[in-house]
Every structure is written in structure tokens, then in C-alpha cells.
Amino acid sequence: MCNQAEFFGFSQRMLSFCVPLILRFEEYTGYCDFGRFNRDQAKGFRAALSSPAKESKRLGNSTVLSTLKAVQRFFRWLSMQPGFKSKIASNAIAYFNLSEKEIRAATSSPSKPSPTMDQLKCALESMPSETILEQRDRAVFAIPMMTGIRDNAPASLLLGHVDIDRQMIVQDPKTVRTKNSKLIESVLLPLGPEIEDALFSWVRYLRDDLRWQADDPLFPQSQQRIDPHKGTVVDGIKRQVWSNSQPIRQIFKRAFAAADLPYFTPHRVRNTVVEYAYLTCRTPEEFKAFSQNLGHESVVTTLSSYGQIPLARQRELIRNAGKSKDLDAKLELLLERLDQTEN
Incomplete structure (x- = not known):
């Protein structure tokens, strides 16, 4: 196989994902020279993945699809490299494709459950609020409920992105990690004073008590110090945003565990917000407003990605x-x- 230096057309993350899958292709061809790649290899490899030998365990449909896509992507990249342009035909690479029926089987899966709004309220109510960190965590939990915001965005929100007077969160892509670097202006859902207070009291604490400014983090990292007797101790906050959404997922895990509820990822709350829209919207215009709140340009995106009706509600309807x-x-x-x- 070509060395990793030749592979730098991929990101490091893609490299670590693709290499084992390409090795699987090489094992199938007996480590044949890539320059001798042809459509029979592609067709044979696709068939071998879908219907392996009896002694081999059959791969799942999604695994077959991801493997073929990775190998296909590699050969497309390789076909543009010096020394391979004239050897690898693009029509041969197309033989890695599955049929539409096979793709549907690979990409379809049972719907994942989402929390109800009552479950979210119960979990928030179970969260303690004595310490600064606990108050921050309650605000973190409340903001997806009130907006349907994606979990990586709150990790990078700044204090100036909260507009209490207009009841809005402005996800500015210049500083907020939004999907496709899109500006998203989300109006806060009117879920009741107990949910609103979890967020607003935290904002007031940062602004009024700590005198933090608009460019300070809305959800700052935890401050750690070394205690001579206890070792590493977390006892405050520091002016630095989270680098990823992992801390937010941990907050959600603790909250659901404390409320004796199953764990739901923060992203599943977007489905909850759409379910809330189903129950409250009376006109297409109102549902369009919810769709924009989620950062969708089209209502179709909202309906197809997050609009699946829970089975219990489906039966009731x-x-x-x-x-x-x-x-x-x-x-x-x-x-x-x-x-x-x-x-």
C-alpha cells in the first residue's frame, strides 16, 4: 500500500478512518498494485462485502456502504495523482456504488427516542443550584430546551450573544461554532419562569456580579487548582470557552441520571423542540418560524430531519x-x- 505521506490529501481524521477499510480492499486483491485497478476488482470487492464466504461473518449494510465509500474516495483521489492519472479509469471507480435499494437498506434505521418536554423539565428541576458550577450547568441544560440549539454551539457562545430584552440567542458564526458557519437567530421558547430563570439568572450573575463583558464566554470552563491534601480540585470558572461539546454531554448525563431518567444526547432535544412545535403551532407560518429558529432554510429539512412523530403520538393521531x-x-x-x- 502507498505510504502515509502520499495520503495527505485526506485529513488526519479521515486518514485514520480510511486506512483500515482500504487495507480490507488490499487483502481482497492480494495486495495488487493500485496501478492495475480495474472494474472487475471493484465489482468483486463489492460482491465480497455484501455476500462473504460462509466462514466469514456477514457485514452490516451500513458497514458495507461506509467501506465502499471510503475505498471509492481513495481511488478518486489516487486517480488525480501523478503516475496514476492514466492508469485508473473513473468509470471503473463507479463500480463501487451500491444500488439505490441497497443504499436505502444501509441508511435506514429505527427512530431514536427523544426526551419529552416534561422529562427535560423534570431533569432540570433535579439539578442542584448551590454552587457557581451548578448554576452554570443548569443554564447549559436550559438553553437547548429554549432554542433547539446544536450542542457544539453553546460551547462557544459568548455573553453578548444573549439578548434578554428581545428574548433571543444570536449564534454569530464569526465566534460560534454553527453548522456550515450559518448565522442563526433563535427566539427563546416560552417554557415557563423556572426554565427561563435558569438561563437569565446565570446571565445576570456574569454581567452584574462578575462584571463580565460581551466578549466573555457564556458557559466558561471550570477552574481547577491543586489542593495539597485533595489533589486537583474544581472550584470555580475561568474566562475560556469549551473547545468542544463533550462537557455539555457530560452535564446532560448527570442531569438525567439525577432525575432517574434514560440519557438523551443534547442533540435529541432538537427533536423535542419540533414535537413541541407540532403541539403548539396553529398555522404554517408558525411552524416556519420554528424551522428558522433551528437554523433551517426550508421547512422540509425540519420535517425530514427532526419531524418524526413519536410512536405513541403516531398511534394516538x-x-x-x-x-x-x-x-x-x-x-x-x-x-x-x-x-x-x-x-
């Missing part, structure tokens, strides 16, 4: 389809009046 709540209410009122007349 189907079982009650065609039934008029107004008609049922009028019928109950009529029966009640008949009872009063008879009595």
Missing part, C-alpha cells in the same frame, strides 16, 4: 383520525343538559 374534538365536546354538553332536564 391515527386512532383518533377523523374524530372531531368540537363534536365530541358538543355531544358531551348535550348529554349533560339531558341529564339535568331528566333530574
Whole structure:
């Protein structure tokens, strides 16, 4: 196989992912020279992955798809390198492709559960609020509930991104790690004073008590110090944003555990916000507003990515389809009046 220096067309992360998969292709071809690559190798490798020998364990559909994509990407890159341009035909690389039916089988999976808004409120209520770090963690937990913000964005939010007067979070891509570096202006959901206070009291503490400025972090890192008797002790905050979303996921794990609830990732809260929209929106315009709040340019994205209706709600809607709540209410009122007349 070519050495890693030739592989620098990939990022280090992609390199570590692709190398084992390409080695699998090389094992199939008996470590044949890449310059001799042809469509029969691609077709044979694809067939071997999908229907391995009896003594081999069959790979999952998603594993087959990711392996073929990685090997295909490698050969596309290799076909543009000096010494290989004339040896590797692009039409041969296309034989790594699966059929549409196979791709659907590989990419489809049962829906993942999302927390209900009541579960989120219960978890937030179970979180302590005695120390500065505990107050920060409560604010961290509250902000996805109120906005549906992606979990990597809060890790980089600054204090100036919170507009309490307008009830908004402005995700400025110049400093916030938003998807596709998109500006997202999210209006806070009116979920009640207990949720709002978890965020607003934290903002007021940073602004009024600590005198932090707009360019200071909204959710600062924990401050550590060395205690001669206890070792490393976490006892405060420092003016530095988190480098990734891992601390936020840890906060969510602790919160759900304290409330004796299953763990849901912060990203699943986006589904919860869409479910909340289903229950509260009365017009297409209102749902479009929720879609924009999530940073989506199209409502279709919201519906296709996060709009799956939970199974319990799906059953309720189907079982009650065609039934008029107004008609049922009028019928109950009529029966009640008949009872009063008879009595």
C-alpha cells in the first residue's frame, strides 16, 4: 500500500478512518498494485462485502456502504495523482456504488427516542443550584430546551450573544461554532419562569456580579487548582470557552441520571423542540418560524430531519383520525343538559 505521506490529501481524521477499510480492499486483491485497478476488482470487492464466504461473518449494510465509500474516495483521489492519472479509469471507480435499494437498506434505521418536554423539565428541576458550577450547568441544560440549539454551539457562545430584552440567542458564526458557519437567530421558547430563570439568572450573575463583558464566554470552563491534601480540585470558572461539546454531554448525563431518567444526547432535544412545535403551532407560518429558529432554510429539512412523530403520538393521531374534538365536546354538553332536564 502507498505510504502515509502520499495520503495527505485526506485529513488526519479521515486518514485514520480510511486506512483500515482500504487495507480490507488490499487483502481482497492480494495486495495488487493500485496501478492495475480495474472494474472487475471493484465489482468483486463489492460482491465480497455484501455476500462473504460462509466462514466469514456477514457485514452490516451500513458497514458495507461506509467501506465502499471510503475505498471509492481513495481511488478518486489516487486517480488525480501523478503516475496514476492514466492508469485508473473513473468509470471503473463507479463500480463501487451500491444500488439505490441497497443504499436505502444501509441508511435506514429505527427512530431514536427523544426526551419529552416534561422529562427535560423534570431533569432540570433535579439539578442542584448551590454552587457557581451548578448554576452554570443548569443554564447549559436550559438553553437547548429554549432554542433547539446544536450542542457544539453553546460551547462557544459568548455573553453578548444573549439578548434578554428581545428574548433571543444570536449564534454569530464569526465566534460560534454553527453548522456550515450559518448565522442563526433563535427566539427563546416560552417554557415557563423556572426554565427561563435558569438561563437569565446565570446571565445576570456574569454581567452584574462578575462584571463580565460581551466578549466573555457564556458557559466558561471550570477552574481547577491543586489542593495539597485533595489533589486537583474544581472550584470555580475561568474566562475560556469549551473547545468542544463533550462537557455539555457530560452535564446532560448527570442531569438525567439525577432525575432517574434514560440519557438523551443534547442533540435529541432538537427533536423535542419540533414535537413541541407540532403541539403548539396553529398555522404554517408558525411552524416556519420554528424551522428558522433551528437554523433551517426550508421547512422540509425540519420535517425530514427532526419531524418524526413519536410512536405513541403516531398511534394516538391515527386512532383518533377523523374524530372531531368540537363534536365530541358538543355531544358531551348535550348529554349533560339531558341529564339535568331528566333530574
